[in-house]
Amino acid sequence: MRVALVKKRIHTITTPEGLPLSVAVAEPGSRAIAFMVDSFLMLIGLILVGVCYDLCTGDGLSSASVTVDIALRLVVFVIINGYFAFFEIYWRGATPGKRMLGLRVIARHGGPLTTRAVFARNLMRWLEFYLPLRILFFPQSFFGHSPGWAVFLGSVWVLIFVCMPLLNRDRARCGDLVAGTMVVEKPVTRLLSDLAKKTPMGSEIYFTEKQLDMYGIQELQVLEDVLRRHARKKERRPLLRVVCDKITNKIAWKEAVPDEEIVPFLKAFYRAQRARLEQRLLMGERREKKRRGTLR
């Protein structure tokens, strides 16, 4: 279970069924790594094409070798322009790199991701990647004999497009803006056992409504987290003891809770507390936080 304190940028989309759905916006770092993986794979593809070219077109003049030449040129064209689009269409929004990092492309407002959106976002790579690459390695071919200040201003302008993901809330690059898409993290949470289902062994522990009204949803879910993560571990006894003491103090629990009873007690309290809060939720009252002070 993910720690709740890790800050993620959350974006809400609305599914065609009208359900608002929160998705975690992908971090620029993992997107950069995914892009590097994809570039590497593309590069391997291009190198293979180069090797083929050398092997097949030895003499360079025969009609067969020219045919191979034509085919390989087309393959290079398709790799450079079609790699990302192909995978995003046929692998449901993920290239090999994105898949490795657990990222997905989705339509920004929910709804289906269309082929044209995929093409739109990947055509923009000419502006975001190939152009900066050319400026970096062959500035002459782009700027010609322009004066230094023009080269500088032009480079800064292009740099803005490269840094676009850092400049907006959804971490959208230019292609995402043009296509109305965004890249999100594929969320994976496994279903754990229902904490409230297990009844504690031995005698049932009862709490009064007054006692259960001391805490709110936030504390309930922290308790859930603590129980899920630490209840099984012997060495976390002291932590559970502290939690237990705080609760017994706040709800004015008269009897002492012996060490071996701590987990059953906390589970029973969690269950009763959740029942109470959910009951009030049904009545339309959502109590978020605990009350101040202790029960007297």
Next chain:
Amino acid sequence: MEEVRLRSSDFRRERVTQWVELESLVDRIEKKGLSSLPSRSIQRLPALYRAAVSSLSVARSISLDRNMLEYLESLVARAFVCVYGVKPRTGGTIREFFSRSFPAAVRHCGAGIIASLGLLLAGIVVGLATYSPVNYDTIMPDGMSQGRTPLSSTEDLREILYSGSGSSDSELGLFSTFLFTHNAQIGFFAFAIGFALGLPTIIILFYNGLLLGAMAGLYASRGLGAEFWAWVLPHGVTELLAVCLCGGAGLQIALAIVRPGRHRRLDNLARSGRQAALVVLGAALLFLAAGLIEGYFRQLVQDVPTRFIVAGATFLFWTAYLGLRRPRERRP
């Protein structure tokens, strides 16, 4: 005191088998693709997805079990991608592309495309009108002129217009391929750079018109004007149109940023961007056609009237296909 019943636990117990079934489907689709599923499972997918959607919305209002809520959120989000991801349908899409989506997208970007055509023509006219040997040397980059300078003899200039008749088929194919890939990538670039508020696209269009105009001016000054246009236009009509489509698509996204109209700026950009991408995709096919005409036809047919007839035919064809067609408009 009687046993407390937790509604959320009962709810979970009733629905959990459906969730687990959906989860196993989604796991499998993520690993091996939709096509790996047996058809029965594919039929179950939408129903299970909708059940999970309704479970999530109920759970949000009755349950405080955080693990279960997070689980449902993530399950629905993952299933959402499987259900609403791109659906590749190759056959139907291609026919629909040519008969409807491409012409419709061209009309959507009409303003930008007409502006591009205007810029290109303006460049040609200015280049032609201001032709002089000095101006020609100033604007023409060395790589572009390929020996066609005001110092070249009229004979040499004429020879270029009729060269290539002795080439073999495969060489012509190679030339076509080179022209296609090279020009298409320039077109993609002209589109992408439209995002920079259109200014670079405007410069590219006007400047390319200027170069063509200057070249025409050079040939016209030697009395070879008609023959020059007969050499350029058979493929030039298609190629220049493709350039204008790409440039126009680029200008359209610039326009969408500058003048959003009644939509929000970002929404409008996304709307125009998707249409513009279709235009560019179609333009790539035009570049392919132009490359074939330039690579094969121009080298094989040396007759001036025939060249003009073909140029006129391509012009009529594209005008009729993109300009006059009025398919049924379908509101999305």
